[in-house]
Amino acid sequence: MSASFNEGLVERSYHAIWERHFARLHGRQVYETFVPGKEEVYVGFDLGFAGPDPAYKFGKCEFFEWIKWRIRNTGATDSAFLFAYFYQYKLISSVNLSKLRVTSVKSGLITAGYDPVGKPYRAKLDTVRKLYAKGTKQHQFSQHEALCRLSRVKDAEVFYCTPKFDESMGIPSETNRKLKDLTRTPVTLSTPDFAHSSPHHLFFEDVMGINPMWCSEPIAAEPGGEISAPALLTPEQFIKFVKANYMLDESGSKVDYNEIKITEKDLERNIFIKYLDALPDCGRIVAVSNE
Known part of the structure; x- marks a missing residue:
């Protein structure tokens, strides 16, 4: 060589x-x-x-x-x-x-x-x-x-x-x-x-x-494909994401995303808006419909 x-x-x-x-x-x-x-x-x-x-x-x-x-x-x-x-x-x-x-x-x-x-x-x-x-x-x-x-x-x-x-x-x-x-x-x-x-x-x-x-x-061996962009979040994943961000912002300590549970209370309008308000100002939300 x-x-x-x-x-x-x-x-x-x-x-x-x-x-x-x-x-x-x-x-x-x-x-x-x-x-x-x-x-x-x-x-x-x-x-x-x-x-x-x-x-x-x-x-x-x-x-x-x-x-x-x-x-x-x-x-x-x-x-x-x-x-x-x-x-x-x-x-x-x-x-x-x-x-x-x-x-x-x-x-x-x-x-x-x-x-x-x-x-x-x-x-x-x-x-x-x-x-x-x-x-x-x-x-x-x-x-x-x-x-x-x-x-x-x-x-x-x-x-x-x-x-x-x-x-x-x-x-x-x-x-x-x-x-x-x-x-x-x-x-x-x-x-x-x-x-x-x-x-x-x-x-x-x-x-x-x-x-x-x-x-x-x-x-x-497994064939390797191309690296693609991460998949879009499902509604449940999105709620867990904004709740995790809120919890992290409130406590300042590490939050385990996988351990977070979604309850009926999280879906109440005032609670959900509180989660959204905690997102960084540079955060961007995109909704995609399959219809």
Whole structure:
């Protein structure tokens, strides 16, 4: 692989496009961008866009410390996010399926619909726990394990991000780049963590990222779609939202949205108007009818 084509170059080439995308979805002041340095070996991702919960009042260093703690303690149920998207970039390369040495991979991919004499693409996963302290100690989790653990955090969406081009094709010109040039493969609760394992791969039937499979013994991966704008609130969700805002404004302490109950009293005109009056002046209400 040439020094001019690597994961970092692909990541940097699309970073501004991600920024514009999330600014359209959530507004420029709502989310923060997190690019780990030495923390990457602990947190797994190399690019994050997150709306941190204001109740946590995190600085960026504290944010990474919380992520590392949460990856170690998957039994915890709290979340520091209002929403979060984490990406790990991987390059792809083609391989002759008929020449694969591992029989279980070859037969599994063919069973999954891959062409027996075709040339699928694959991305190498980092499933081996790295050594440090001059090789005398080993990290608790591999990069892939860390991503699997991160995916268990409420409101965190984790993805492998692979280009739909390889070194021979090159990166599209700056004026032609778009997020559709990238395949987003979700890391979910059903993703195998390959713990204590040798290197493995994420396979695709073609360069466009079709039919993703986790290998060694192929397991179907979830295809990743485009990130769309959040769905509109239902009437019940809206009432819970304005009530939560009112309660937060009144008490000044953290309010758990999921624990809020709607009662008949909340629907009384004077009570509901009181909730609405507590909304910030910049708040905007839009009613949509399906009729």
